[in-house]
Amino acid sequence: MFTITEFLHQEVRPALGCTEPGAVALAVSKACEQLGGRADRLDVVVSNSIYKNGIAVGIPGTDGLRGNEIAAALAVFCGRSCYGLEVLKDATPEDLARARSFIEEGRLVLKPNGRPGVYVEATASHGEETGTAIIRDSHANITEVRRNGRPLPQAEGPGASASAAAPVGPVVAQADFESLTALADTLSPSDVDYIWEGIEMNERISRHGFENVVGLGLGRAVRDAAGPCYAQDLAAKIKAVSAAASDARMAGVSMPVMSSAGSGNHGITAILPVYVVGQHYGKSREEIARAIAYSHLATSYIKSRMGRLSPVCGCAVAAGAGAAAGIVKLLGGDGHQARKAMELVLGNIVGMVCDGAKESCALKVGTGAAEAFYAAKIALSHGGMEVSQGVVDISDFAATVVNAARLNTEGMKDVDGTLIDIISSR
Numbered sequence: 001m002f003t004i005t006e007f008l009h010q011e012v013r014p015a016l017g018c019t020e021p022g023a024v025a026l027a028v029s030k031a032c033e034q035l036g037g038r039a040d041r042l043d044v045v046v047s048n049s050i051y052k053n054g055i056a057v058g059i060p061g062t063d064g065l066r067g068n069e070i071a072a073a074l075a076v077f078c079g080r081s082c083y084g085l086e087v088l089k090d091a092t093p094e095d096l097a098r099a100r101s102f103i104e105e106g107r108l109v110l111k112p113n114g115r116p117g118v119y120v121e122a123t124a125s126h127g128e129e130t131g132t133a134i135i136r137d138s139h140a141n142i143t144e145v146r147r148n149g150r151p152l153p154q155a156e157g158p159g160a161s162a163s164a165a166a167p168v169g170p171v172v173a174q175a176d177f178e179s180l181t182a183l184a185d186t187l188s189p190s191d192v193d194y195i196w197e198g199i200e201m202n203e204r205i206s207r208h209g210f211e212n213v214v215g216l217g218l219g220r221a222v223r224d225a226a227g228p229c230y231a232q233d234l235a236a237k238i239k240a241v242s243a244a245a246s247d248a249r250m251a252g253v254s255m256p257v258m259s260s261a262g263s264g265n266h267g268i269t270a271i272l273p274v275y276v277v278g279q280h281y282g283k284s285r286e287e288i289a290r291a292i293a294y295s296h297l298a299t300s301y302i303k304s305r306m307g308r309l310s311p312v313c314g315c316a317v318a319a320g321a322g323a324a325a326g327i328v329k330l331l332g333g334d335g336h337q338a339r340k341a342m343e344l345v346l347g348n349i350v351g352m353v354c355d356g357a358k359e360s361c362a363l364k365v366g367t368g369a370a371e372a373f374y375a376a377k378i379a380l381s382h383g384g385m386e387v388s389q390g391v392v393d394i395s396d397f398a399a400t401v402v403n404a405a406r407l408n409t410e411g412m413k414d415v416d417g418t419l420i421d422i423i424s425s426r
Contacts, residue, residue, distance in 0.1 A: 001180075002168045003183070003186070004183040004187055005188065005190070005191055006168055007300075008191060008195070008296070010167065010168050011172075011261055011262075012194075012195075012198060012260055012296050013084065013085065013259055014085070014086055014198075014201065014257070014258055015085035015086065015139075015256060015257060015263075015264045015267075016060050016085065016087070016254070016255075016256045017058070017060040017088065017249070017252060017254075018053065018054065018057040018059075018357045019085055019259060019264055020049075020050045020139070020309075020357060021057065021059055021067065021068045021070075021071035021072075022071070022088075023118065023135050023139040023140070024044060024046060024050065024068045024110075024120050024122070025071040025074065025075035025087045025088050026079070026081055026085065026087045026120075026135065026140060026142070027120040027121070027133045027134065028042060028044065028071075028075035028076060028124065028133075029076075029080060029081045029087050030122070030131075030133035030142055031122040031132055031145075032076055032079065032131060033081060033131070034124070034130075034132075034146070035124055035126045035130075035131045035147075036126075038124075038126045039125060040107065040125055040126050040127065041107045041108070041124070041125040042072055042073070042076065042108045042109070042122065042123070042124055043122075043123045044068075044108070044109070044111075044120065044122045044123075045112075045119075045120075046110065046113065046119060046121075047113060047116060047117055048113075048114055048115065048116060048420060049116050049117055049118065049309035050068070050118065050119065050120060051068065051111075051112035051420060052354075052355075052419055052420055052423070053309065053356050054067055054068035054071070054357065055067055055068070055356055055423055056356055056357070056423075057250055057252070057356070057357035057358050058250060058251045058252020058253075059071050059074070059252050060088060060089075061074070061096065062091075063096065064251075064252060065100075065252075066252070068110055069103055069108060070100070070103065072108060072110060073099035073100070073102045073103050073108055074088055074091055074095060074099040075087060075088060076098075076124070077095040077098045077099055077102075078090045078092065081133075081142070084140050085140050085259070086256055089256075112420060116307065116309065116310075116413075117307055117308055117309055118135065118136065118137055118138055118139055118309055119134075119135065119136055120133075120134070121133075121134045121135075122134075130147070131145075131146070131147055132145070132146040132147075132149075133145050133146075138167075138169060138308055139308075141167075169304060172300050172301065173304035173305065177298075177301055177335075177339065180297050180300075181294055181297045181301070181325070181338070183293070183297060184291075184294040184297055184329070185290065187289060187290055187293055191289070191293070192285065192286055192289040195289040195292050196285065196289060198258030198267065198271055198292075199258075201256055202245055202257050202258055202267060202268055202275075203245075204255065205245045205248045205253065205255045205256075205257055206219065206242070206244045206245035206248070206268075206272065207244075208244075208248045208255060209243070209245055209246075209247040209253075210223065210244045212248070212253075214247050214248045214251040215248060215250050215359045215362055216359045216360065216362050216363070217247060218240075218243040218244070218246075219241065219243040219244025219245070219362070219366075220240075220244065222236055222239050222240035223237075234277065235370050237280075238272070238273045238276045238277070238370055238372075238373050239367075239370040240366075241276050242268055242272045242273060242365050242366055242368075243369070245257065245268045245272060246265055246268055246361050246362035246365040249264055250358060250359050250361050250362060251359065260295075260296050260299050260319060260322070261296075261314070261318065261319070262303075262308050263315060263319075265315035265319070265357075265361055266299060266303070266314055266315050267319075268315070268319075268365055269315050269319035269323055269365050269369055269372070270292070270295045270299045270322045271292055271296075273323040273326075273327060273373060274288065274291050274326040274327055274330055275288060275292065277330055277331070277373070277376075278291065278330055281330075281331070288330065290329070290330075291326045291327070291330035294325060294326045294329045295322040295323050295325060295326025295327075298321060298325040298338070299319045299321070299323075300322075301322075301401070302314075302318035302321055302322065302342075302346075302401060305402065305404075305405040306404065306405045306409070307405075307408065307409060309354075310354065310408050310412075311408055311412035311413070312350065312352060312404075313349075313352040313353065313354040313364050313368075314354065315361065316349050316352050316365065316367055316368030317345065317346065317350055317352060317404070319368060320345045320349065320367075320368030320371055321345040321375075322342075322372075323369060323373075324341035324342055324344070324345050324371075324372040324373075324376045325338035325339070325342050327341070327373060328376045328379055331376070332380075333379060337379040337380060337382075338379070339397040340379040340384035340385075341375040341376045341379035341380075341384075342375070343384060343385060343397065344371075344378055344379065344384060344385070345372060345375045346400060346404050347389065347390055348375070349367065349368065350390075350407060350408075351407070352367075353412070353415060355419050356419065391404045
């Protein structure tokens with residue numbers, strides 16, 4: 001088993017903007033770096049999941065522009081692969097103007113390849129020279145780099161993203177829930193500091209969502225609807241704080257979030273509900289950090305079985321379940337109660353479809369966050385489902401997760417293609 005430090009630094013990482021166009025920009029920047037940062041043309045092939053999720057989401061630094069294409073073109077002029085999923089953080093108005101011209105001149109072709117999950121293949125051309133970078137399985141995982149068709153070792157190109165530590169993903173996918181989440185009890189002081197960096201990062205963008213008219217404005221709407229009761233209405237506060245962060249992120253605000261399991265909205269849902277509960281009950285810095293680590297681990301347990309990108313909304317379902325478990329642990333519950341809380345979330349919203357990244361993700365983040373709180377409260381009062389029902393197998397939590405994953409991968413296998421057809425026909 002890996003350490004909690006290795007897990008956090010691979011699965012809980014800063015991301016600027018939506019991670020699907022972020023992965024596209026990362027692959028493009030790596031490809032261009034093989035040509036000295038130059039490109040006359042880009043050819044980008046992405047999975048259906050990347051294509052769908054990047055169609056309508058706001059891109060940071062673009063004055064409200066949306067989509068994979070502008071992210072790809074912008075990466076030609078300002079992308080730096082060494083920044084990982086913050087690849088576009090140096091973007092300037094001049095870079096944006098050049099990126100728009102690049103697209104208008106027909107120098108970019110981006111198309112889906114029909115496959116699910118995470119896949120980006122970017123080929124940059126400059127004269128007769130080409131540079132190619134391929135991302136597979138997770139958003140920042142550059143698995144192949146080529147110059148003029150010749151494979152290169154990762155260390156040869158600038159900004160190589162390979163980690164010295166072995167990938168934790170395959171181990172998470174095989175780990176049992178109890179062994180995996182036990183890592184939350186092994187946090188070092190530096191791990192606590194790192195988790196708090198994520199709390200502060202996500203709380204900062206949430207404040208931006210409250211203070212500015214961005215996205216749907218769901219966070220502001222929930223807060224205002226609660227009126228004078230807001231400070232004591234914990235469910236409303238959890239929903240508002242989480243939705244406000246997603247409001248800002250989906251609108252393309254140029255502020256990073258701390259992600260979880262490869263997604264910024266997962267990170268918002270896995271972190272902020274637990275944090276809000278901890279603040280409300282006066283929990284210590286270490287208690288909150290430990291509970292959020294538990295939430296991240298539980299989220300990754302679900303995601304590793306459902307798939308990195310899936311037809312089901314992971315920010316509500318997987319991270320919502322993770323947050324429910326984290327809240328249970330924060331408030332003194334045991335592992336059994338944490339699993340019961342996760343069962344309730346899975347039995348509730350497992351059918352919520354991911355129809356791409358865009359403003360309405362705030363609705364789903366808000367739903368996942370609030371349902372996590374209610375599920376935790378039920379589990380802490382020793383409630384829960386009394387008989388197996390739907391995807392939930394009360395005798396075997398692992399089977400429940402497998403059932404939810406099957407519904408996702410088998411029952412909804414044509415969802416992404418159908419959604420792309422719907423979107424593309426407009």
